[in-house]
Amino acid sequence: MAKSSRLIKIALSVALVGGGVGYLLVTSTSSAMEYYKHVDEVLSAKESWKGKKLQVHGRVVVGSIRKIPGTLDWRFDIQHNGQVIAAHYVGIVPDTFKDNSEVVCKGQLAGDLLEVSRDGVMAKCPSKYDATGARTGSHPGDIPRPGSPSSRAPGAAPPASEPR
Numbered sequence: 001m002a003k004s005s006r007l008i009k010i011a012l013s014v015a016l017v018g019g020g021v022g023y024l025l026v027t028s029t030s031s032a033m034e035y036y037k038h039v040d041e042v043l044s045a046k047e048s049w050k051g052k053k054l055q056v057h058g059r060v061v062v063g064s065i066r067k068i069p070g071t072l073d074w075r076f077d078i079q080h081n082g083q084v085i086a087a088h089y090v091g092i093v094p095d096t097f098k099d100n101s102e103v104v105c106k107g108q109l110a111g112d113l114l115e116v117s118r119d120g121v122m123a124k125c126p127s128k129y130d131a132t133g134a135r136t137g138s139h140p141g142d143i144p145r146p147g148s149p150s151s152r153a154p155g156a157a158p159p160a161s162e163p164r
Helices: 002-030 039-044
Strands: 037-038 053-060 073-080 083-090 102-109 113-123
Touching: 002 053, 037 039, 039 053, 039 102, 053 083, 053 113, 083 102
Parallel strands: 037 053, 083 113
Antiparallel strands: 053 073, 053 102, 073 083, 102 113
């Protein structure tokens, strides 16, 4: 009799602790959940995304960037696969934020507008290659490393350790 009541107490303790840990995991992760979606994915099911934390990926529509003078209030459009969503942001935008730049905006869908949260505009760095595949020379990887053949002055002999 004592052995079975001891097993019941152990089983109840394990179930209680396991249930508590499971509850904490579910409640703590659900409020921090953010969904990463492209503009067209959000617009195809707009009602289901309203009020949820989103990271929306797309390109800034050329000519759509508008800033209210004297403020940090920005309005712009983001597009992907022919679908366009209007965005509103209050804050400082990155230097790389411009027409046709690739962006990821964190925020929530409010009606037909993406309300971008504070520090929620991330503009991707332009590629070190232009459309033709030629190097533009503006990427940090273009800086020669010390001792590399391209870092020596023209006509200079290679170091003794480097084969001629």
